[in-house]
Amino acid sequence: MHTFGYRANALLTFAITALAFICAIASFSDKFSNQNPSAEIQILNINRFKKQSHGNDEVSLTLDISADLQSLFTWNTKQLFVFVAAEYETPKNSLNQVSLWDAIIPDKELAKFRIQVSNKYRFIDQGQNLRGKEFNLTLHWHVMPKTGKMFADKIVMPGYSLPDAYR
Amino acid sequence: MDWQGQKRVEQLMQILLVISGVVAVVVGYTTESFRTMMLIYAGGVVLTTLVTVPNWPFYNLHPLKWLDPSEAEKHPKPQVVVAPKKKFSKK
Numbered sequence: 312m313h314t315f316g317y318r319a320n321a322l323l324t325f326a327i328t329a330l331a332f333i334c335a336i337a338s339f340s341d342k343f344s345n346q347n348p349s350a351e352i353q354i355l356n357i358n359r360f361k362k363q364s365h366g367n368d369e370v371s372l373t374l375d376i377s378a379d380l381q382s383l384f385t386w387n388t389k390q391l392f393v394f395v396a397a398e399y400e401t402p403k404n405s406l407n408q409v410s411l412w413d414a415i416i417p418d419k420e421l422a423k424f425r426i427q428v429s430n431k432y433r434f435i436d437q438g439q440n441l442r443g444k445e446f447n448l449t450l451h452w453h454v455m456p457k458t459g460k461m462f463a464d465k466i467v468m469p470g471y472s473l474p475d476a477y478r
Numbered sequence: 479m480d481w482q483g484q485k486r487v488e489q490l491m492q493i494l495l496v497i498s499g500v501v502a503v504v505v506g507y508t509t510e511s512f513r514t515m516m517l518i519y520a521g522g523v524v525l526t527t528l529v530t531v532p533n534w535p536f537y538n539l540h541p542l543k544w545l546d547p548s549e550a551e552k553h554p555k556p557q558v559v560v561a562p563k564k565k566f567s568k569k
Contacts, residue, residue, distance in 0.1 A: 322523075322530060
């Protein structure tokens, strides 16, 4: 500690170590927030349901998505990534997940929303399994904190079904 | 900076940084603002830098008292007597 450079170096290393501790505490404090997210999705319309020329089923839907994810925001949350996936079972695959819509929520005020959209990404099956198919719509979210580990969770909403015939 | 000053500056640096860190976390958590926490901590680091890095006169209150050079002349350094080396010679 006898020269300017030694003192500056000691200060910098200690300050950065303390900063790491502060960030760890901030990340740890997230565990004490209580989260009660809710979501509801309705299928307003099946816009199109057909077999593609090369044989795979394709559906176009209009969804009414309403969700309240405000409780996921803490002081250490940077943003949320949210997506809606259709999940169903076929003889070939025990779990098919098709992403239909997604969004990035950068702010707590925007985390309570209601939106009516047709599917942003195409809903295409690997095969011709979609006629009369029961499927779940699942709202997945990834919480991106300012410091610490990213984590994900979901709400599964069962009981949706597709028509028995193409249209 | 003298010896006492170096000890004091190190303790002061650690105490100031820990205090600013604790204050930053408490205020940031209560106001739910990560930004406030970072700004308070950054302010604490700048303050600590200003207090501890420059060689303030405050750290030079206990200068070392060196002996006068005349003392050294009065007590000459004992000379090391070197024993004459025995040379190893080939026969």
